Amino acid sequence: MTKPRPELTGQAEDYLKAIYELERGDAPAGTNALAERLGIAAASVSGMLQRLARLGLVKTERYRGSRLTEPGRAVALQLIRRHRIIESYLVTRLGFAWDDVHHEAEQLEHAASPELIERMAKVLGNPTADPHGAPIPTAEGRVDERRFESIAALEPGAGARVARMSDRDPKLLRYLAGRGIRPGARIRIEAKEPFDGPIVLTVGRERQTLAPGAAANVWVEPDASVSAAAPKSRARGGTPKRRASGNSR
Amino acid sequence: MTKPRPELTGQAEDYLKAIYELERGDAPAGTNALAERLGIAAASVSGMLQRLARLGLVKTERYRGSRLTEPGRAVALQLIRRHRIIESYLVTRLGFAWDDVHHEAEQLEHAASPELIERMAKVLGNPTADPHGAPIPTAEGRVDERRFESIAALEPGAGARVARMSDRDPKLLRYLAGRGIRPGARIRIEAKEPFDGPIVLTVGRERQTLAPGAAANVWVEPDASVSAAAPKSRARGGTPKRRASGNSR
DNA sequence: CTTATATTTTAGTACATACTAACTTTTTGG
DNA sequence: CCAAAAAGTTAGTATGTACTAAAATATAAG
Numbered sequence: 424m425t426k427p428r429p430e431l432t433g434q435a436e437d438y439l440k441a442i443y444e445l446e447r448g449d450a451p452a453g454t455n456a457l458a459e460r461l462g463i464a465a466a467s468v469s470g471m472l473q474r475l476a477r478l479g480l481v482k483t484e485r486y487r488g489s490r491l492t493e494p495g496r497a498v499a500l501q502l503i504r505r506h507r508i509i510e511s512y513l514v515t516r517l518g519f520a521w522d523d524v525h526h527e528a529e530q531l532e533h534a535a536s537p538e539l540i541e542r543m544a545k546v547l548g549n550p551t552a553d554p555h556g557a558p559i560p561t562a563e564g565r566v567d568e569r570r571f572e573s574i575a576a577l578e579p580g581a582g583a584r585v586a587r588m589s590d591r592d593p594k595l596l597r598y599l600a601g602r603g604i605r606p607g608a609r610i611r612i613e614a615k616e617p618f619d620g621p622i623v624l625t626v627g628r629e630r631q632t633l634a635p636g637a638a639a640n641v642w643v644e645p646d647a648s649v650s651a652a653a654p655k656s657r658a659r660g661g662t663p664k665r666r667a668s669g670n671s672r
Numbered sequence: 673m674t675k676p677r678p679e680l681t682g683q684a685e686d687y688l689k690a691i692y693e694l695e696r697g698d699a700p701a702g703t704n705a706l707a708e709r710l711g712i713a714a715a716s717v718s719g720m721l722q723r724l725a726r727l728g729l730v731k732t733e734r735y736r737g738s739r740l741t742e743p744g745r746a747v748a749l750q751l752i753r754r755h756r757i758i759e760s761y762l763v764t765r766l767g768f769a770w771d772d773v774h775h776e777a778e779q780l781e782h783a784a785s786p787e788l789i790e791r792m793a794k795v796l797g798n799p800t801a802d803p804h805g806a807p808i809p810t811a812e813g814r815v816d817e818r819r820f821e822s823i824a825a826l827e828p829g830a831g832a833r834v835a836r837m838s839d840r841d842p843k844l845l846r847y848l849a850g851r852g853i854r855p856g857a858r859i860r861i862e863a864k865e866p867f868d869g870p871i872v873l874t875v876g877r878e879r880q881t882l883a884p885g886a887a888a889n890v891w892v893e894p895d896a897s898v899s900a901a902a903p904k905s906r907a908r909g910g911t912p913k914r915r916a917s918g919n920s921r
Numbered sequence: 922c923t924t925a926t927a928t929t930t931t932a933g934t935a936c937a938t939a940c941t942a943a944c945t946t947t948t949t950g951g
Numbered sequence: 952c953c954a955a956a957a958a959g960t961t962a963g964t965a966t967g968t969a970c971t972a973a974a975a976t977a978t979a980a981g
Contacts, residue, residue, distance in 0.1 A: 434938070454959055467939050469960055474937080486946050486959055516765075517791045527785055534783040536776055542766045683968070703929055716969050718930050723967080735929055735976050 431478075433533035436502050437461060438471055439480060442491050443499035451488030497564050504560040505532040505540050507553035510590065512543040514554045521554040521605075522596030537562075555596075556587025556606030556642075571642035574610070574622065575635055582611040583643035595637055602631040604641060680727075682782035685751050686710060687720055688729060691740055692748035700737030746813050753809040754781040754789050756802035759839065761792040763803045770803040770854075771845030786811075804845075805836025805855030805891075820891035823859070823871065824884055831860040832892035844886055851880040853890060 431439075441460045445452035454472070458465040472489050475481045480495035491499060509528040513519040519527065541562065544550070551567075552558050560566035571586040585608040588599060599605070603626040614623040619635040633641075680688075690709045694701035703721070707714040721738050724730040729744035740748060758777040762768040768776065790811065793799070800816075801807050809815035820835045834857040837848060848854070852875040863872040868884040882890075 432937070455957085463938090464940060465959065466941075466961080471938075473960095488959090513788070517788070517795065519787075519791070527788055530783040530785065531780065531788075534779040536779070538768075539762070539766070539776055539780075542768070546766065681967070704927085712968090713970060714929065715931080715971075720968075722930095737929095 435475060436498060436533060438475060439491065439495050439499040440502050442481060442489055443496065446490050451484065451490040453488045500560040500564045500566060502532055505535055507557055507559040508540050508544050509535065510553045511547055511550050515547060522593045522600060525590045555590040571644055573639055574641045574643055575638040577612045579612050579615050582646040584609055584646055586642050586644045589640040595640055598637055599641065602633065603627055603629060684724060685747060685782060687724060688740060688744050688748040689751050691730060691738055692745065695739050700733065700739040702737045749809040749813045749815060751781055754784055756806055756808040757789050757793050758784065759802045760796055760799050764796060771842040771849060774839045804839040820893055822888055823890045823892055824887040826861045828861050828864050831895040833858055833895055835891050835893045838889040844889060847886055848890065851882065852876055852878060
């Protein structure tokens, strides 16, 4: 493994990561979607994709989109591993706010050596999820790829555990944090306006309202024990405290 | 100050740092010297220097060399601050070997935000020197610019305290570490072969021999209380004009 | 002072990465 | 099924950073 690849630049790595995040099963990542995610003109993306294809890191179907090859996927996963370990480290060892760490990690992930990453992982006790609940790929490139449901998809009465949320928008994260919504939090949908209106839910004991744009970026693990029935009020008792991942706070 | 400079790339920053390290008082940094230090062809350096001059970061005298402007110096000092804090952090908090951190720091220094640097500095207790004894500039850009004497310049009988050493060559650092030579160590010159021959000295209680190429990269603070015993006197000498050592790889 | 050598710059080129404008292909909605 | 919209590509250009080869200038040696 890890043949002496002609050292990609940071930008090229970013493309691979973006493709990884945008391709969904069979559907390849669209050029425009990539362009928007990367903040780059679509034409420029086309060019770079050709280069990456030449390097054997992506497969491009003309006019249809791109997907990663196995080597490309390996590069993307390593980059994601670096990103998430750095985020975890910055939050737990250097006191960064969890809503503020994404940008810093985006810069460092291209500069950090494998040795640095493994040392950070070690002092953190080899965490399996970052502060936003995102799973951390292993050094060998294995990752938990479970897909969770968006909060926006839950129906009133449903209970769930917050699994993860997007880390890309500090404002969103502060908004969520202000409402107690963080990985591991237990929630219950109380009401839902039609036509993408706000969602009313209980977080812990507090009742909160959540804008749909925010709800779309929070993913949950449905919790059968709560969602079974929708009794409007009910004594909270003996919920098992289950915190799978070693994330902070 | 700190006007919104058009975000330098990492390479440009490296040039400024190299100029800072190569200019000596009035003498500007030579293009060839820069090229060698940066591992880049001299012609390329000429080109970059013109760009840096356009940006107001260096002053170039055609065919004579370059020196930093005040803004250029400020950029260089911030980069050096980042480098040295990162080195200190990696060694003390992440268990890196002190002879192995230079390369890692070279990469990270361009990616680390001011906030990260200040947080690292804080957990380290705002150190004033890095693991190799190099002074760390303050966030405001002040730095201890004392020049020390090279070990190679000491005469037999002279005693001294090791102040600092080059961090650029891991092999050199391991060589020195193997002989107990590190910042703070007390030494005493016992004998010195003529014509740049090896130097015999006492480090702590141990007697060691030091190759001249290594000695040239170790700087000391002469210790009058020990050197008093020496028969040979030296009257304020040695400007470190000599660049005999071709270090690295 | 004059020439040989060392140093530095210019000229011409290449590559990675970005852009805008114009064109091509695919998808969609009537 | 076809025209308009959406998506994607090509063409031509710019910038930063590198290179080699050749020319210009400075310095050192006689």
